[in-house]
Amino acid sequence: MLNSVTKGFAAHLQSVVPGLATRDPAMGYLEEPRGSYFGQAGLVVAPGTTEEVAGVIRAAANARVPVVPYSGGTGLVGGQIVTDGPLPLILSLERMSAITAVYPDENVMVVQAGAILANVQAAAEQAGRLFPLSLASEGTARIGGLLGTNAGGVNVLRYGNARALCLGIEAVLPDGSIWHGMKRLRKDNTGYDLRDLLIGSEGTLGVITGASLRMLPRPSHYGAALMVVPSPRAALNLLGLAGEQMGEAVSAFELINGMGLQFIADTMPQVRQPFAEKPQWMALIDVGMSGAQDPRHALETLFETAAERDLVSDGLIAQSEGQRRDFWTVRESIPEANRRVGAIVSSDISLPLSSVAEFITRAGAVLAAMGEYRINSFGHMGDGNLHYNVYPMPGQTKADRIAEKPDIQRTLHDLVHAMDGSISAEHGIGRLKADDLQRYGDPAKLAAMRAIKDALDPEGIMNPGAVLPN
Numbered sequence: 001m002l003n004s005v006t007k008g009f010a011a012h013l014q015s016v017v018p019g020l021a022t023r024d025p026a027m028g029y030l031e032e033p034r035g036s037y038f039g040q041a042g043l044v045v046a047p048g049t050t051e052e053v054a055g056v057i058r059a060a061a062n063a064r065v066p067v068v069p070y071s072g073g074t075g076l077v078g079g080q081i082v083t084d085g086p087l088p089l090i091l092s093l094e095r096m097s098a099i100t101a102v103y104p105d106e107n108v109m110v111v112q113a114g115a116i117l118a119n120v121q122a123a124a125e126q127a128g129r130l131f132p133l134s135l136a137s138e139g140t141a142r143i144g145g146l147l148g149t150n151a152g153g154v155n156v157l158r159y160g161n162a163r164a165l166c167l168g169i170e171a172v173l174p175d176g177s178i179w180h181g182m183k184r185l186r187k188d189n190t191g192y193d194l195r196d197l198l199i200g201s202e203g204t205l206g207v208i209t210g211a212s213l214r215m216l217p218r219p220s221h222y223g224a225a226l227m228v229v230p231s232p233r234a235a236l237n238l239l240g241l242a243g244e245q246m247g248e249a250v251s252a253f254e255l256i257n258g259m260g261l262q263f264i265a266d267t268m269p270q271v272r273q274p275f276a277e278k279p280q281w282m283a284l285i286d287v288g289m290s291g292a293q294d295p296r297h298a299l300e301t302l303f304e305t306a307a308e309r310d311l312v313s314d315g316l317i318a319q320s321e322g323q324r325r326d327f328w329t330v331r332e333s334i335p336e337a338n339r340r341v342g343a344i345v346s347s348d349i350s351l352p353l354s355s356v357a358e359f360i361t362r363a364g365a366v367l368a369a370m371g372e373y374r375i376n377s378f379g380h381m382g383d384g385n386l387h388y389n390v391y392p393m394p395g396q397t398k399a400d401r402i403a404e405k406p407d408i409q410r411t412l413h414d415l416v417h418a419m420d421g422s423i424s425a426e427h428g429i430g431r432l433k434a435d436d437l438q439r440y441g442d443p444a445k446l447a448a449m450r451a452i453k454d455a456l457d458p459e460g461i462m463n464p465g466a467v468l469p470n
């Protein structure tokens with residue numbers, strides 16, 4: 001049994017962690033990014049050091065008070081938002097935001113967990129390096145949350161997800177002990193990998209307080225193209241061709257749907273549409289090259305070969321960095337336009353690459369049999385990761401059709417499962433998908449996860465209800 005934060009507990013915290021900073025819960029800590037629901041908190045604290053985090057966790061474990069680690073608050077599966085049960089303690093990493101050290105010779109950077117992703121990217125750039133993790137929430141999301149969710153984003157195709165970019169972690173475990181795992185090693189086979197266990201654990205196994213991160217050589221020239229494709233299958237073939245011609249220079253390959261472009265036109269008319277007539281499908285391809293290689297020329301060659309094979313019917317190749325940014329503005333406006341239209345169901349799924357096109361066809365057919373919907377299916381095609389989102393018809397609101405949500409979600413996830421995919425590609429499980437994980441997860445894996453959770457967090461104080469049921 002867990003206990004709510006009480007006035008007595010808050011006073012006790014101040015005595016065991018003197019000077020501990022607190023925050024007003026109403027200052028954004030209880031809001032979900034899509035505005036779909038609100039959370040609750042007994043107290044929000046913002047420790048300034050790892051030792052203070054340890055003091056807070058020790059006190060919470062003794063009093064059996066639930067703790068929710070909180071970084072940027074941009075998580076999309078409710079991992080940082082508690083809507084019921086005992087009033088939790090929200091532990092914000094916002095004051096631990098320093099870039100502690102940069103080692104250009106090692107291609108390594110050491111940061112505190114509250115470092116904002118955009119600042120980490122900027123520090124790498126200042127050192128002439130690249131920190132390639134990139135997502136639309138990068139101005140707010142913090143390293144602790146990005147590692148906590150094993151975030152993906154647009155460059156996974158080339159550089160991997162957050163896990164692939166992390167060499168070491170410092171964390172406070174659920175009993176309040178500090179694990180000093182912030183090594184800068186690329187090879188370290190010394191038993192079970194606690195780092196990999198904490199990455200993606202969504203605050204259920206401890207609080208990440210710092211990390212050593214990989215930096216990479218910075219490509220000297222970037223290029224981007226928007227190519228109109230006749231179908232998702234053609235997009236996949238185009239991706240294969242891009243890989244053949246440009247190898248690992250292809251950093252991102254995003255699939256964009258005409259419905260997404262229409263939503264942008266309807267809700268964000270200030271965003272410039274790339275084509276006079278909105279295509280049904282297009283791909284945004286981003287490349288980064290070094291030395292004498294010329295991205296624009298490489299993309300032109302790709303377009304010519306693809307046109308000969310009927311994989312593309314129209315295209316734009318960015319003639320400047322400004323135009324490249326315009327292309328990305330279109331892609332990154334899609335989540336906001338989606339939010340303004342209001343989805344009945346949003347999803348974050350992945351499939352084997354060769355099944356993506358078939359999934360889009362089959363899901364469309366199944367949904368058509370259930371009712372009339374608008375579908376915006378887009379995402380990180382290069383990673384087999386789709387955001388397959390379902391909307392009400394024009395003239396209707398999300399509220400008019402929200403009762404259909406459980407059926408639609410179940411139908412989509414059943415299909416994903418049947419096609420050997422994943423119900424969470426990059427956002428995590430949080431609270432929104434905890435039931436789905438029980439439904440679709442492998443029983444042996446679920447049992448091992450439960451055993452790990454019980455061993456490391458016997459009181460169950462760390463983010464209860466997220467990932468695993470209470």
Ligand SMILES: Cc1cc2nc3c(=O)[nH]c(=O)nc-3n(C[C@H](O)[C@H](O)[C@H](O)COP(=O)(O)OP(=O)(O)OC[C@H]3O[C@@H](n4cnc5c(N)ncnc54)[C@H](O)[C@@H]3O)c2cc1C
Nearest residue numbers: 071072073074075079142144145146148151152153203208
């Ligand atoms: C507009 C928009 C675009 C997005 N695009 C993408 C995308 O392309 N790819 C993608 O993967 N995600 C995306 N997201 C989701 C979100 O940005 C990521 O999940 C991100 O990693 C969350 O980081 P955060 O700092 O905001 O974490 P929070 O929201 O604060 O927390 C997320 C989870 O991590 C846990 N956590 C937080 N801090 C710690 C810590 N220090 N130690 C342990 N656990 C911790 C929390 O308890 C919670 O369970 C997007 C979100 C928005 C709003």
